Amino acid sequence: MCGIVAGRTVRPVGTYLVEALGRLEYRGYDSAGIATVDDAEQLLTIKTVDRVDDLGRQVALEPRLWRATHGIGHTRWATHGAVSVRNAHPHTDCHGRIAIVHNGVVANADALRAELVAGGHLLTSDVDSEVIAHLVETHLARHDLHTSVELTVNRLEGSWAIVVLDVRTGGLVAAAHQSPLVMARSSHGDFVASDISAIADWVDEFRVLEDGDVVQVSPVARWRRRGVPVLASELRPCTVQPGDLSLGRYPDFMSKEIDEQPAVAERVLDAWATGASGPDLWRSLALPPFRRVAVLGCGTSLNAGRAIAGILGRVGNVPHQEIIASEASDAVLEPGTLLIALSQSGETADVLRGLDALEPAGASVLAITNNEHSALGRRADAVMACHAGTEVGVAASKTFTAQLLTGACVAVSALVAHGRLDPFDAQRLTSDLKRVPELLSQALAASRRSVPPLVDGMTEARGFVFLGRGAATVFADEGALKLKELTYRWAESYPAGELKHGPLALVEEGTPVIVVGDQDDRLAASIAEVRARGGLVTQIGGPAADIPALGHSTDPYAVAGLPWCGPLESVVALQTLARELAVALGRDVDKPRNLAKSVTVE
Numbered sequence: 166m167c168g169i170v171a172g173r174t175v176r177p178v179g180t181y182l183v184e185a186l187g188r189l190e191y192r193g194y195d196s197a198g199i200a201t202v203d204d205a206e207q208l209l210t211i212k213t214v215d216r217v218d219d220l221g222r223q224v225a226l227e228p229r230l231w232r233a234t235h236g237i238g239h240t241r242w243a244t245h246g247a248v249s250v251r252n253a254h255p256h257t258d259c260h261g262r263i264a265i266v267h268n269g270v271v272a273n274a275d276a277l278r279a280e281l282v283a284g285g286h287l288l289t290s291d292v293d294s295e296v297i298a299h300l301v302e303t304h305l306a307r308h309d310l311h312t313s314v315e316l317t318v319n320r321l322e323g324s325w326a327i328v329v330l331d332v333r334t335g336g337l338v339a340a341a342h343q344s345p346l347v348m349a350r351s352s353h354g355d356f357v358a359s360d361i362s363a364i365a366d367w368v369d370e371f372r373v374l375e376d377g378d379v380v381q382v383s384p385v386a387r388w389r390r391r392g393v394p395v396l397a398s399e400l401r402p403c404t405v406q407p408g409d410l411s412l413g414r415y416p417d418f419m420s421k422e423i424d425e426q427p428a429v430a431e432r433v434l435d436a437w438a439t440g441a442s443g444p445d446l447w448r449s450l451a452l453p454p455f456r457r458v459a460v461l462g463c464g465t466s467l468n469a470g471r472a473i474a475g476i477l478g479r480v481g482n483v484p485h486q487e488i489i490a491s492e493a494s495d496a497v498l499e500p501g502t503l504l505i506a507l508s509q510s511g512e513t514a515d516v517l518r519g520l521d522a523l524e525p526a527g528a529s530v531l532a533i534t535n536n537e538h539s540a541l542g543r544r545a546d547a548v549m550a551c552h553a554g555t556e557v558g559v560a561a562s563k564t565f566t567a568q569l570l571t572g573a574c575v576a577v578s579a580l581v582a583h584g585r586l587d588p589f590d591a592q593r594l595t596s597d598l599k600r601v602p603e604l605l606s607q608a609l610a611a612s613r614r615s616v617p618p619l620v621d622g623m624t625e626a627r628g629f630v631f632l633g634r635g636a637a638t639v640f641a642d643e644g645a646l647k648l649k650e651l652t653y654r655w656a657e658s659y660p661a662g663e664l665k666h667g668p669l670a671l672v673e674e675g676t677p678v679i680v681v682g683d684q685d686d687r688l689a690a691s692i693a694e695v696r697a698r699g700g701l702v703t704q705i706g707g708p709a710a711d712i713p714a715l716g717h718s719t720d721p722y723a724v725a726g727l728p729w730c731g732p733l734e735s736v737v738a739l740q741t742l743a744r745e746l747a748v749a750l751g752r753d754v755d756k757p758r759n760l761a762k763s764v765t766v767e
């Protein structure tokens with residue numbers, strides 16, 4: 166949550182900051198701001214509670230910015246303090262010498278604020294981050310900026326990615342602890358950002374700040390970790406694809422990313438399917454054998470994990486449990502558990518703290534993430550990249566499919582390696598997986614045709630019910646999550662058999678009830694119960710369904726769908742439904758209210 170950028174650039178820094186903030190806006194869009202040093206060596210800040218586009222207009226009109234070459238920028242997801250210009254970053258010290266941007270939470274801000282106020286400091290916002298600027302100010306009287314920032318972070322509890330700008334010297338210092346930050350240099354200058362995609366147009370390689378790092382952003386970066394000089398962290402190649410960050414012919418990133426799923430599936434299978442039909446893929450991860458599996462994640466990533474756990478259970482009889490990351494402290498892991506942690510960003514605080522909580526159990530950790538260089542990737546015993554490409558829409562779409570397929574590949578291979586699956590059957594399952602891109606393409610075509618007319622009858626509905634059975638349940642859950650997130654309408658998801666145990670009371674004349682799957686006879690009974698109460702059933706299933714998205718194949722001999730994976734193509738229909746309804750309701754489908762893509766606070 167919150168996006169940070171800083172630059173010391175050869176050309177005016179304002180345009181770099183604004184462009185980077187535009188790419189970081191997925192991390193929060195409550196307000197945006199920048200701080201630079203003008204010609205007269207005075208601090209210049211520009212802030213808005215509008216979007217980054219508005220900040221860009223203000224920056225373009227500010228002549229004092231035209232020659233500024235170093236500065237910091239921030240896009241906010243509000244934690245402490247209302248959404249207002251006063252609370253927007255950057256925050257400054259008493260005398261306008263120091264400006265800071267911060268992502269994270271200063272857990273002991275109240276105590277520090279009281280101490281600073283008692284010491285005569287004037288704090289002007291409600292934001293926890295402001296104390297950082299004033300703490301740096303207190304140390305600058307006796308120390309250089311680098312040391313002042315070190316002494317400051319020693320006082321902080323919580324999490325932070327910080328960049329501090331000293332107006333007097335033009336110094337920039339970055340620090341990180343449990344919040345992501347990368348640093349890079351190129352012919353454009355030196356940059357710091359929350360995410361490499363923000364600066365990917367200008368750099369080819371980058372370094373990741375580790376917890377405890379305090380780094381001077383200068384041609385000769387001074388790198389210290391918990392007070393000790395260390396070598397700069399390893400250089401990593403920037404792999405962001407240029408097309409990932411542009412809309413192309415699409416009206417929004419959500420529609421682009423839904424559409425990309427067949428191609429993403431091809432990419433995932435190219436990467437992982439070859440080793441999946443035997444033990445090789447599993448063995449390449451060098452993880453110890455397991456007897457049970459636990460999946461850990463939040464939101465859509467947890468749903469992908471649940472689908473993977475289901476595969477391990479259905480195909481290999483592996484006992485499994487699912488752990489909502491924010492509740493991990495109550496989870497009990499049995500010996501011999503493989504913990505599969507899923508997170509597209511790899512920076513989700515709940516997942517990282519969940520790992521902390523589960524660490525004493527000693528389980529080996531396999532990360533499935535779209536960001537191998539993330540904190541999760543660095544921390545796990547083995548990492549599998551899910552190759553989805555950058556996902557810009559706040560609602561996860563292609564990363565769900567990519568995580569699920571990555572997990573399906575490793576599940577098949579692991580089951581062979583553990584003697585739970587015959588290699589011949591593994592070959593068959595891997596061939597099945599190779600049909601997924603085509604199944605997704607057909608599902609996309611069917612959804613594009615059949616969803617828009619259905620949505621017309623749903624715009625007035627206050628709430629929605631989603632139903633599935635067995636392997637379909639997790640897809641129904643994912644559909645409900647997507648609908649809530651994009652349309653701001655209530656959506657309840659249940660295994661269909663549970664309907665009569667309570668949720669049926671929600672169904673009245675015209676209540677939309679979305680049913681995922683049509684392969685289970687018992688669903689018919691649930692559908693009849695809904696129809697008897699006037700509910701408006703929309704079924705996602707085979708050729709006769711309202712949304713005929715499941716099991717299409719141009720291969721007449723192929724079995725419809727992949728029953729052992731569940732109706733994974735249904736996700737395309739569910740995403741399309743949520744997006745179409747959101748568009749019809751005038752919602753911002755790429756940036757739903759109150760949310761951010763990378764949730765780096767607990």
Ligand code: M6R
Nearest residue numbers: 464465466508509510513560561
């Ligand atoms: O980056 P992560 O995959 O760890 O994020 C987890 C959730 O915050 C995320 O999946 C969220 O539920 C999505 N916005 C849902 O579309």
